[in-house]
Amino acid sequence: MELERVFHRIDETFDRTVAELTAFCAQPSISAQGIGMQEMAALVAARFRDLGADVLPHGFDSGYPVIFARLAGQSPRRLLFYNHYDVQPPDPLDQWRSPPFQPEVRDGFFYARGAADNKGSLVARLAALRAFREVTGGLPVSVGYVVEGEEEVGSPHLVAFVDAHRAALTGDGLIWEGASADQQGNPVLRLGNKGTLHVELRATGPSSDAHARFGGIFPNPIWKIVWALGLVRGPDGRVRLPGFYDSVVPPSPAEDALYDRLGADAGPLLGRYGLKASFPPRPAREMMVELYARPTCTLTGIGGGYQGPGGKTIVPSAAFAKLEFKLVPEQNPDTLLEALRAHLVAEGCDVEVQLLSRGYPSKTPLDHPFADLVRVTGERVYGRPFTIEPTSSGTGPRYAFTRWSSIPVVAVGGAHAGSMIHGPNENIQLEELRLHTKHVAALMQAMAGGVDASRT
Amino acid sequence: MELERVFHRIDETFDRTVAELTAFCAQPSISAQGIGMQEMAALVAARFRDLGADVLPHGFDSGYPVIFARLAGQSPRRLLFYNHYDVQPPDPLDQWRSPPFQPEVRDGFFYARGAADNKGSLVARLAALRAFREVTGGLPVSVGYVVEGEEEVGSPHLVAFVDAHRAALTGDGLIWEGASADQQGNPVLRLGNKGTLHVELRATGPSSDAHARFGGIFPNPIWKIVWALGLVRGPDGRVRLPGFYDSVVPPSPAEDALYDRLGADAGPLLGRYGLKASFPPRPAREMMVELYARPTCTLTGIGGGYQGPGGKTIVPSAAFAKLEFKLVPEQNPDTLLEALRAHLVAEGCDVEVQLLSRGYPSKTPLDHPFADLVRVTGERVYGRPFTIEPTSSGTGPRYAFTRWSSIPVVAVGGAHAGSMIHGPNENIQLEELRLHTKHVAALMQAMAGGVDASRT
Structure with a gap:
């Protein structure tokens, strides 16, 4: 041969x-x-x-x-x-x-x-x-x-x-x-x-850090970011953008049959990172469905105000958060970027959404x-x-x-x-x-x- | 003489x-x-x-x-x-x-x-x-x-x-x-x-920064902080802790008479920090009532994950926020610290509240x-x-x-x-x-x- x-x-x-x-x-x-x-x-x-x-x-x-x-x-x-x-x-x-x-x-x-x-x-x-x-x-x-x-x-x-x-x-x-x-x-x-949409949310407050005594009357950029993010994803882990899940297709029966086997990796994966359970808590098999077949919404970074030990009583001048979505087929990062901006505007959020990177599912x-x-x-x-x-x-x-x-x-x-x-x-x-x-x-x-x- | x-x-x-x-x-x-x-x-x-x-x-x-x-x-x-x-x-x-x-x-x-x-x-x-x-x-x-x-x-x-x-x-x-x-x-x-209660909220996720592909199943400390903070103060600026405003005494008529005069400082104060309006928007006189007679809830710092330019697709290992309340008479920082912790526990928040400093109104x-x-x-x-x-x-x-x-x-x-x-x-x-x-x-x-x- x-x-x-x-x-x-x-x-x-x-x-x-x-x-x-x-x-x-x-x-x-x-x-x-x-x-x-x-x-x-x-x-x-x-x-x-x-x-x-x-x-x-x-x-x-x-x-x-x-x-x-x-x-x-x-x-x-x-x-x-x-x-x-x-x-x-x-x-x-x-x-x-x-x-x-x-x-x-x-x-x-x-x-x-x-x-x-x-x-x-x-x-x-x-x-x-x-x-x-x-x-x-x-x-x-x-x-x-x-x-x-x-x-x-x-x-x-x-x-x-x-x-x-x-x-x-x-x-x-x-x-x-x-x-x-x-x-x-x-x-x-x-x-x-998966596809990706990675954005940075930016907010501003006073033109320079101000004394915290003004916390009751000055806009605070960290609060702006926190409130905006609260409108994007809830404590139950669900994304709150209107229509976000509409185009998510459930796994086909053939795909679904694969998750029992993939689930064997879940325990070692969590253990390697010192974790006892997933968030939200799910059985191993369901965790794999989440990992492969569902979109994510991950805060990859946040910053603003005083970062050192102890406290510094200021109203900070600026704050940011970096937010990444991973998207499954039929979700589109361009559409999502528009939807995210529209949602925050509709909710009256005073934050700017800057594109960091985007990629499409395949x-x-x-x-x-x-x-x-x-x-x-x-x-x-x-x-x-x-x-x-x-x-x-x-x-x-x-x-x-x-x-x-x-x-x-x-x-x-x-x-x-x-x-x-x-x-x-x-x-x-x-x-x-x-x-x-x-x-x-x-x-x-x-x-x-x-x-x-x-x-x- | x-x-x-x-x-x-x-x-x-x-x-x-x-x-x-x-x-x-x-x-x-x-x-x-x-x-x-x-x-x-x-x-x-x-x-x-x-x-x-x-x-x-x-x-x-x-x-x-x-x-x-x-x-x-x-x-x-x-x-x-x-x-x-x-x-x-x-x-x-x-x-x-x-x-x-x-x-x-x-x-x-x-x-x-x-x-x-x-x-x-x-x-x-x-x-x-x-x-x-x-x-x-x-x-x-x-x-x-x-x-x-x-x-x-x-x-x-x-x-x-x-x-x-x-x-x-x-x-x-x-x-x-x-x-x-x-x-x-x-x-x-x-x-x-005013009195003060300055605390640090801390949350943890995976034991080390993990790839953002795990964003759908790993706990994310920044999200934990964001959700906890959303339960503390709303986008209308109101503090959401049960009973927070109960002991706040409105200005006496004699105090109230002072705010017209104090209000003359409001415009220059905002202007010095590049601001056109207070948050929430208020007339000058009302701004002074807020400044002197009402408690504040100020985010003085926040941090977690990637802070540099562009994006880094991780699930971060830890995050924190520094939160300061300034308190008016009849409010007590010790009681508030207990109330804050109890509120977050009752809401199922997985964050630790560390005391940074406290002081009493006088x-x-x-x-x-x-x-x-x-x-x-x-x-x-x-x-x-x-x-x-x-x-x-x-x-x-x-x-x-x-x-x-x-x-x-x-x-x-x-x-x-x-x-x-x-x-x-x-x-x-x-x-x-x-x-x-x-x-x-x-x-x-x-x-x-x-x-x-x-x-x-």
Whole structure:
């Protein structure tokens, strides 16, 4: 079998794959701080060129280039990939056992900033492409590969890039940057993400801090913020904006069937954060429905007046609150921003609402044949069942690809529950790297063969 | 007339009075920073000994001594005085035209930290005592003089001191540290102060900041604080604690008659802080009723989560709010603290209420004969009417003296509306210093003679 020869090649060249991951992770590429970005983009582009890809780094007036690589395949099928070459800042440095940009393998785990998020999955996919080419001289499917450098700073240019290259960005499926195995060690397949609306509420009082003796007659910006927020969400946890829940779709029966399994993660998750119960209190299964299928309304920051120890008797001059909604499909951050502003105006609130960021939900149906193909090919490689997440509980720029097309987007591979993504001692298990490489190879082979997932 | 000779002596020794104020203000005495405190206490004690007073500095295990000076008089009447020898920190230093502890006279104004609050009135009163002794060989009334060193840090030892010396702290009236002339330049006579209850509300969420994806299931400490505060005061400005307004007494007809005059200050006050209207919107006169006769509920600080530019998608681990009530007579901070805690518990709020500071209201009746004597003797000296404030809009430690006795307490003299108390370029008008000196002399003389104020 051709695929077995490819698997064999992946195994016998695995040291090379690890060496390539080492090279990628030894190159800092911190988009938030502008460190090593052009060097990393050049490194990624060179690796695609080595594979014979048609590569064009797309630059912008500001920000970092998108690497867009295309490789022709032997079937009419076309698979897209999305990764990013930037990483989070490595601090706090004193909590790393080995320097973040000096990769080190300990007990089968590979430690470095970016190993899990997401240079590991990028290197694994490159290794799968390479193994196919070395064994068969080509690829079973055409590949379009997008690697941006601004994911960790909110992907400010990705929508414009995708919009400008719609014709070249069609395909039969898109493999997203990556997913982490669940707390039980089962690989995860994730089909979407939530949208986001992050705003800052600002209020003003006297032109400078005033003596608190005037507290009875001067407007107080902290009270303005508190009252406005009280109109947004109540102590029962429900959002009070008119119509907020109108477009929230309950989980389908197929999705609903997934929550028993996902609920197994709830206890360990709460425990890791010193919590005994969710807010509002819910059983584990219901907590997972909340996490994946319902919108959130989270205060991420608040400030105003005196912050030090003890008290200072003032009427402060200004106050703010940062408020983030995560939205499920059919909710729209633009509509919500308008609704929020209108609600606060209608209630007579004297606060300004400034947009910090917005992003759109994106979701691939659970029963999409591509999702099933990814699952089935993966379960053969991993030898264990996948945990299906109907969506991420977080956000991401999938909508750059899905807002104008119905391409199915699936995230798999790369990390485990202890990968410490964004944290110190970020790591990936080398065995996971190997499995993800084989999974991608198996998926390409199956797509070319038009394998009917339902009959496996 | 004896008083005219005393006035003459005050005038001819006025340079000496200014020199004494210079010496007092050249000595830093910053209680909050522990700078120059023992030196200043020694300076004050020495000045009282020069007058022949019986002086005993009373120390405590911590903090700074109280100077308690007693001088016998020629009548059975006894007048008490309260001042403090500590000052506020002088920063921001770059906003001073001359160094804060190098006094400088410019255009009849004396500039130094402490000049107005309140070394000026202390020096004026010492000058009045000295002039009487030099002219008549004695004092018309007995004097008990308390000068503490911790007023600017909340007078933590004053209650204990006064309680320990109740027998020696009786008298026919008490002249409080000082008052500032109003915006129209009329001297102010102030008869009380509000009480205070300053608390910190604290709430916790996950044991460390968590990803905002968990916003739908993790408790959020900022939301807890916001919901708790919404139960304390509503957007109409009304405090929502059960019974909060029950013991608030409406102004008496005599007090009510004062608010037309006090209302003249409302426009300039709002304008100085860039405000066009009060909150809630009220006419000027009503604003003054609010300022003096009603309790306040002021958020003095709030904090939690991400405070920097842009957004950071977290569920924060902790949040706090600082909340200060200013209370009118018949309201009690101890009762209120209990009521606040009980209210939040009853409403199911998961917040902790920590006491930051508390103080009690104190008020001398408008029609007290001592208050009238102070006013009448003052109007003769100043040649213009006094503005009567039934109470201060702020707080202070008068209750240390009034909680166990019915001694009338009146604040007069020392500063003007532009004295920049607690601010840079603090100053006093030399002419005000002279007038306050004469006013105190006239008051002592009148007390000794049992002058009936109503017949002047």
